[in-house]
Amino acid sequence: MTSLFSHSLFASNRTVAVLWDSGESDARFYTYSLVHRKLEVLLNHYGLMAEYFDVNDDGFKKSLVNPAKFYGLVTWFSDDETKNVKEVRGAYRDWFESKKKVLTLGQMGIFYDEKQETYDLKDINNTLKLVGLEYEDHQYETPLGLKIQINTSRENIEFERSFKFEVPAVKVFKSIDPKNEILVNIEDIINNKISPVVLRNEQLFMVHAGLDLFFNPLLRYTQWRVNPFMLMEWLVGDTNQPQPDTTTINGKRIYYGHVDGDAYINISDIDRTSISGKILLDQILEKYKLPTTISFVIAEIDLKLMGKTNYLETAKEIASKDYVELASHTYFHPLSWAVNPSQHDIDAYLDDPSKYKGGPILAYKPKDNKLLYEREIKSSLDYINQKIAPKGKESKLLLWSGSCEPPYEALQVIKKYGFLNMNGGDSRFDKDFPSYSHLLPLYRQVGDLIQYYSSNTNEIPYTSNWTGPFSGFSKVIETFENTESPRRMKPINIYYHFYSAEKRSSLNALDAVYKWVANQDVFPVFTSYYPPIIDGFRKSSIVKTGDFSYLLKDYGKLKTFRIDNLNFNPDYEKSKNIIGHRLINNSLYVFLGPAEQAELFLTKKKVRSIYLRWADYSFTKFDLSKDSLAVAGKSLMNKQINLYVGDLKIEDHNDIESVSYADGFATILFKSKSIDLTIRFKK
Numbered sequence: 308m309t310s311l312f313s314h315s316l317f318a319s320n321r322t323v324a325v326l327w328d329s330g331e332s333d334a335r336f337y338t339y340s341l342v343h344r345k346l347e348v349l350l351n352h353y354g355l356m357a358e359y360f361d362v363n364d365d366g367f368k369k370s371l372v373n374p375a376k377f378y379g380l381v382t383w384f385s386d387d388e389t390k391n392v393k394e395v396r397g398a399y400r401d402w403f404e405s406k407k408k409v410l411t412l413g414q415m416g417i418f419y420d421e422k423q424e425t426y427d428l429k430d431i432n433n434t435l436k437l438v439g440l441e442y443e444d445h446q447y448e449t450p451l452g453l454k455i456q457i458n459t460s461r462e463n464i465e466f467e468r469s470f471k472f473e474v475p476a477v478k479v480f481k482s483i484d485p486k487n488e489i490l491v492n493i494e495d496i497i498n499n500k501i502s503p504v505v506l507r508n509e510q511l512f513m514v515h516a517g518l519d520l521f522f523n524p525l526l527r528y529t530q531w532r533v534n535p536f537m538l539m540e541w542l543v544g545d546t547n548q549p550q551p552d553t554t555t556i557n558g559k560r561i562y563y564g565h566v567d568g569d570a571y572i573n574i575s576d577i578d579r580t581s582i583s584g585k586i587l588l589d590q591i592l593e594k595y596k597l598p599t600t601i602s603f604v605i606a607e608i609d610l611k612l613m614g615k616t617n618y619l620e621t622a623k624e625i626a627s628k629d630y631v632e633l634a635s636h637t638y639f640h641p642l643s644w645a646v647n648p649s650q651h652d653i654d655a656y657l658d659d660p661s662k663y664k665g666g667p668i669l670a671y672k673p674k675d676n677k678l679l680y681e682r683e684i685k686s687s688l689d690y691i692n693q694k695i696a697p698k699g700k701e702s703k704l705l706l707w708s709g710s711c712e713p714p715y716e717a718l719q720v721i722k723k724y725g726f727l728n729m730n731g732g733d734s735r736f737d738k739d740f741p742s743y744s745h746l747l748p749l750y751r752q753v754g755d756l757i758q759y760y761s762s763n764t765n766e767i768p769y770t771s772n773w774t775g776p777f778s779g780f781s782k783v784i785e786t787f788e789n790t791e792s793p794r795r796m797k798p799i800n801i802y803y804h805f806y807s808a809e810k811r812s813s814l815n816a817l818d819a820v821y822k823w824v825a826n827q828d829v830f831p832v833f834t835s836y837y838p839p840i841i842d843g844f845r846k847s848s849i850v851k852t853g854d855f856s857y858l859l860k861d862y863g864k865l866k867t868f869r870i871d872n873l874n875f876n877p878d879y880e881k882s883k884n885i886i887g888h889r890l891i892n893n894s895l896y897v898f899l900g901p902a903e904q905a906e907l908f909l910t911k912k913k914v915r916s917i918y919l920r921w922a923d924y925s926f927t928k929f930d931l932s933k934d935s936l937a938v939a940g941k942s943l944m945n946k947q948i949n950l951y952v953g954d955l956k957i958e959d960h961n962d963i964e965s966v967s968y969a970d971g972f973a974t975i976l977f978k979s980k981s982i983d984l985t986i987r988f989k990k
């Protein structure tokens with residue numbers, strides 16, 4: 308059990324400081340760091356956010372990561388050379404002295420600078436002894452003769468990958484505090500020595516390099532060795548803590564779908580006559596009517612550029628469907644979002660990088676050959692709203708193109724006009740990438756602005772960059788399944804381009820994906836609904852007010868909190884603005900009503916009062932009394948809600964189509980997707 312004190316700390320500060328090293332290979336931005344690519348998704352799952360500090364920056368000072376400012380410290384370096392190594396050691400020392408939690412994976416970054424000049428064993432050990440460790444100034448050089456000694460469950464240390472013959476060579480430490488819990492030792496059989504490599508105490512969780520991730524160099528996937536959920540549970544410390552949840556609304560898993568405008572005008576192989584946009588509309592969108600957000604690249608539609616009347620007419624036809632939300636996929640489709648592209652972008656986006664003569668890299672070349680963020684963002688959305696959208700439908704959503712690495716200036720344009728943005732991230736978890744380590748976090752932070760990642764990757768990575776097999780996208784269903792059970796990590800997000808309507812096999816794959824989703828118990832939203840949920844995650848405040856009570860505030864559109872402790876139920880008599888709960892996997896999902904703050908009281912008692920188990924509606928009113936429920940709300944698709952009513956019955960009402968009862972629950976089917984009525988309960 309943790310103290311009340313640490314709860315209030317968590318409530319006021321959900322951000323961990325992360326040290327990363329831009330001097331490591333390929334680590335151009337923090338978004339290439341191991342923490343961002345492998346661990347931040349898990350931090351998010353446990354309600355935590357990450358703020359990154361580059362130790363390779365000349366300006367790095369330990370005071371930047373002052374423990375008073377953060378919930379905890381996380382480090383994960385891939386080599387043991389660190390510029391500013393003295394400051395890094397100093398940062399660890401401050402943290403160890405603060406008694407707050409430090410999670411370190413891989414190399415600790417406290418040993419050498421890049422010239423190996425500042426190696427200072429005394430200073431290293433003065434730092435480590437604060438957490439009961441000593442470095443023995445020695446390293447096992449060869450894995451031969453090494454043996455792994457596991458003192459914990461296999462699930463904890465061979466989470467996605469068993470060790471077999473893969474014992475890593477490691478730095479040799481000595482545990483000097485009997486309170487240290489050593490989960491894994493590496494034993495040097497030849498020299499009869501032993502070194503702890505996975506070790507925890509109240510303050511430190513250390514996972515040595517080689518025990519963190521398995522890298523498959525041939526197939527380029529990674530898998531967790533140490534169980535990252537164990538790391539997170541240690542870091543958060545208490546399973547009663549309600550975590551802001553971005554996967555669920557009113558008891559159902561969120562679904563949203565979005566289409567990048569690429570290939571909209573390409574003639575489809577299906578009939579060799581129609582553009583892919585028309586094929587997608589006729590064969591998928593109209594067939595399933597699942598809410599989907601459709602974007603266009605305006606240069607392809609604008610009659611002054613590449614546009615043709617039938618491109619514009621089809622776009623308008625798509626836009627007229629009530630299950631379609633509109634978005635922009637830019638004007639000229641920037642491939643690099645930099646006005647002066649980096650060598651990385653030149654190599655990535657030009658067929659012949661040697662012929663590059665300067666200037667921006669866009670898929671379509673504007674006359675002035677300029678990358679103008681106002682034009683790509685504001686003008687493209689203006690075009691959508693003025694020329695394509697039917698009356699009453701306004702789009703504010705920009706789906707990033709190309710590198711999906713918008714700089715601060717591009718995000719400023721989004722902010723200036725109150726627009727929303729999405730793309731980037733590329734999460735997947737399937738047979739080819741069989742690991743939680745290929746799931747990305749919710750967002751990328753650029754200064755004080757946010758790029759919202761999509762929840763899944765699209766058909767391009769699933770089809771080997773559109774070289775085939777073109778049926779590859781059906782594998783995204785594996786990702787949907789793996790991110791639902793045993794833990795709900797992500798909503799369902801069908802994300803693709805019009806390319807999918809170009810070929811018979813890709814269209815079949817897309818059809819299979821839509822069919823699968825149509826059979827799931829989901830809460831469909833339009834894509835523009837999702838970034839505000841991420842904002843709710845970032846801003847929500849969770850204040851512990853008593854042993855089993857929490858004040859929840861500033862959550863905005865995020866209306867679900869998760870508790871990983873099944874001993875509790877909401878106490879509806881005491882709680883405020885808590886409208887329901889549902890058990891999913893091994894967690895309790897609690898849903899909030901329309902009010903701007905909520906008080907959650909937990910109880911071990913069985914619930915006897917009326918509550919919501921699930922609903923297809925999001926509510927603008929949910930006023931429950933002993934014998935009635937005044938409720939108003941809207942649904943995009945289905946028309947049911949499920950209430951616990953015990954032995955009560957629902958009175959007939961004009962707006963109610965039918966009611967069925969099972970095990971104390973009433974399922975009400977309404978006549979309309981928009982409701983505003985008072986439901987009365989009777990004996």
Ligand SMILES: [Zn+2]
Nearest residue numbers: 567569708709
């Ligand atoms: Zn694109």
